[in-house]
Amino acid sequence: MAAGLIQKGVVPRDRVALLIGNSVDFVVAALGCLWAGVTFVPLAITDPDLRRAQIVADCRPAQVVTAGSDPAAPSGLPAGTAWTSLSDLSSADEPTPPPLTGPVSYIIYTSGTTGAPKGVQIPPGAFFNAARACADAVGLTSEDRALCVSPVHFDGSFSAMFPPLIRGVPLVIPDREALLFPRRFFSIVDSEGITATSFSPSYLRLLRSSGRLERLAGTALRVIALGGEAPSSADIRALWAASPGLRVVNRYGPTETTIAVAHLELTPELLDAGPVPIGHPHPGSSFHLVDEDGRPVDEPGVVGELYIGGPQLMAGYLNDPTLSAAALRTDVVEGTTLYRTGDLVFRDDRGNYVYVGRADRVIKRHGVRMSLVEVTDALGGVDGVASAACTTFNLEGGLGVVAFVVPDGELTPVAIRQAAGERLPETMLPDQFVLVADLPLTSSSKVDERRLLREAGLSSPT
Numbered sequence: 154m155a156a157g158l159i160q161k162g163v164v165p166r167d168r169v170a171l172l173i174g175n176s177v178d179f180v181v182a183a184l185g186c187l188w189a190g191v192t193f194v195p196l197a198i199t200d201p202d203l204r205r206a207q208i209v210a211d212c213r214p215a216q217v218v219t220a221g222s223d224p225a226a227p228s229g230l231p232a233g234t235a236w237t238s239l240s241d242l243s244s245a246d247e248p249t250p251p252p253l254t255g256p257v258s259y260i261i262y263t264s265g266t267t268g269a270p271k272g273v274q275i276p277p278g279a280f281f282n283a284a285r286a287c288a289d290a291v292g293l294t295s296e297d298r299a300l301c302v303s304p305v306h307f308d309g310s311f312s313a314m315f316p317p318l319i320r321g322v323p324l325v326i327p328d329r330e331a332l333l334f335p336r337r338f339f340s341i342v343d344s345e346g347i348t349a350t351s352f353s354p355s356y357l358r359l360l361r362s363s364g365r366l367e368r369l370a371g372t373a374l375r376v377i378a379l380g381g382e383a384p385s386s387a388d389i390r391a392l393w394a395a396s397p398g399l400r401v402v403n404r405y406g407p408t409e410t411t412i413a414v415a416h417l418e419l420t421p422e423l424l425d426a427g428p429v430p431i432g433h434p435h436p437g438s439s440f441h442l443v444d445e446d447g448r449p450v451d452e453p454g455v456v457g458e459l460y461i462g463g464p465q466l467m468a469g470y471l472n473d474p475t476l477s478a479a480a481l482r483t484d485v486v487e488g489t490t491l492y493r494t495g496d497l498v499f500r501d502d503r504g505n506y507v508y509v510g511r512a513d514r515v516i517k518r519h520g521v522r523m524s525l526v527e528v529t530d531a532l533g534g535v536d537g538v539a540s541a542a543c544t545t546f547n548l549e550g551g552l553g554v555v556a557f558v559v560p561d562g563e564l565t566p567v568a569i570r571q572a573a574g575e576r577l578p579e580t581m582l583p584d585q586f587v588l589v590a591d592l593p594l595t596s597s598s599k600v601d602e603r604r605l606l607r608e609a610g611l612s613s614p615t
Contacts, residue, residue, distance in 0.1 A: 154185020157242025165190035190253030202229030272471035366395035380404030405431035438463030
């Protein structure tokens with residue numbers, strides 16, 4: 154792969170976009186890029202042409218690499234974009250080059266506040282520090298067999314992909330069907346002797362709603378790491394009930410701090426104490442809580458916005474120095490660059506950090522501050538609720554809260570509201586409860602709130 158890129162005229166510091174789905178081919182292509190000292194940019198095969206065109210126009214890759222052998226150019230590429238197939242690169246007759254290291258290992262595009270995707274640049278030091286820390290957190294050894302089911306264009310997949318590789322652990326990457334159909338996941342875990350995997354809490358919710366979690370009992374699976382969003386206590390308890398002794402590790406980390414920057418192995422006692430903690434930062438990384446006036450928050454139980462320092466910070470947003478300067482701050486701790494997460498967090502009595510929600514997900518309604526994460530977690534603990542998701546909507550020009558609930562049995566919105574009232578104060582109860590058959594996922598395995606609102610005939614708040 155690396156030799157083929159060089160034969161195509163790609164040089165160190167160039168960018169190469171990978172239009173390759175979940176497969177071993179993606180790993181080969183990504184490692185080939187790293188070997189050649191170029192930056193790889195994952196593209197989602199499921200993205201609409203407009204978004205793909207925006208990303209390619211922004212990152213200006215020297216090549217777009219596809220997995221197929223179709224002679225037609227992939228759709229959504231701006232005119233003049235060079236592209237090639239992985240098979241062509243792999244058959245190059247160039248001698249294998251010495252491994253090189255570029256200034257940026259990869260770029261992940263995330264949703265931007267302006268509507269255009271923003272490219273998060275991750276340097277090699279941050280990348281390999283995160284991969285090592287993730288491997289340590291779950292205790293990976295050469296005796297393990299790992300499984301990656303998250304979409305490869307989403308950096309959450311990297312926590313399941315690269316930590317095993319740096320420890321010499323065999324890695325299984327099935328096609329997208331394993332992500333869409335739980336029965337395939339359970340079959341692969343069993344037949345491949347999988348011992349470790351990592352995915353989003355929404356994917357765990359999908360597995361739980363399939364009614365097949367008990368299939369994990371008796372398999373070789375020993376540890377699951379969850380990351381990408383706040384997990385549900387109810388889902389984790391269901392996992393333990395189905396497979397006693399299974400280790401569950403909670404991971405936390407924005408894309409801008411590389412894969413994951415904090416871990417904590419969960420226990421029933423931790424879940425009994427309240428919301429699921431995110432644990433402690435990786436060695437070398439640091440957490441700083443700041444209040445609304447920019448003052449440090451040192452007291453346990455007091456919520457502050459989280460700033461992160463250390464070796465896992467991004468190099469900045471591609472082609473956007475203004476946004477980079479707003480995110481990478483030097484005015485919080487003198488002489489230190491910190492990433493402003495926009496996440497609200499507090500430290501509990503045990504010293505664990507606990508995620509409350511996004512600053513824009515903690516809302517003020519009826520004069521009371523409330524966390525949508527807390528509301529969702531409370532609904533997940535209601536008998537007869539398989540899973541739930543909460544978001545805001547436009548309620549007669551004001552801010553409303555709607556709960557989308559997947560029932561496990563005969564439940565009505567009135568019954569759910571009644572049961573939720575035993576767990577939440579009146580001021581925190583959602584305005585609407587909508588029963589749904591399932592919670593649809595985005596391409597990054599998170600709950601697709603926009604689709605839920607659209608299908609319920611509700612609009613986002615203005």
